Amino acid sequence: MRASSRRPEQVAETLRQVLADAFVREQVRDPRVGQVTVTAVRVTNDLSHAQILVMVPGDAAERARALEGLQSAARFLRGRVARALTTRIVPELHFELDRGLEHAQRIETLLGEIRREADG
8 A cells, every 4th residue: 555655756756757858858849838847746646637837937928828838738748758657547737837936035025025114
């Protein structure tokens, strides 16, 4: 039972490696997909879905276009993943922007404003 509970983590790591390699080698030819960094991969326990968190440089419009490009390339990428996995099930890929850095910067800005108000 213990080995199977680690399976989603193992599949997630394989996914991360395959996707990162595809982005580095520019195998995704969609011009909307520029510099994409995979920050996290979460796979459901039944291995049917994978949530891929990505960071994309640029403004909101550029990030939205990159996400559209990623969704468009999802079938191609899923095929790459299928060749690397030893499971019968290959997860559906769902791309999402990782907003962690944005949130951290916003919190830092707010804390700076609070400090200035307290000092002033």
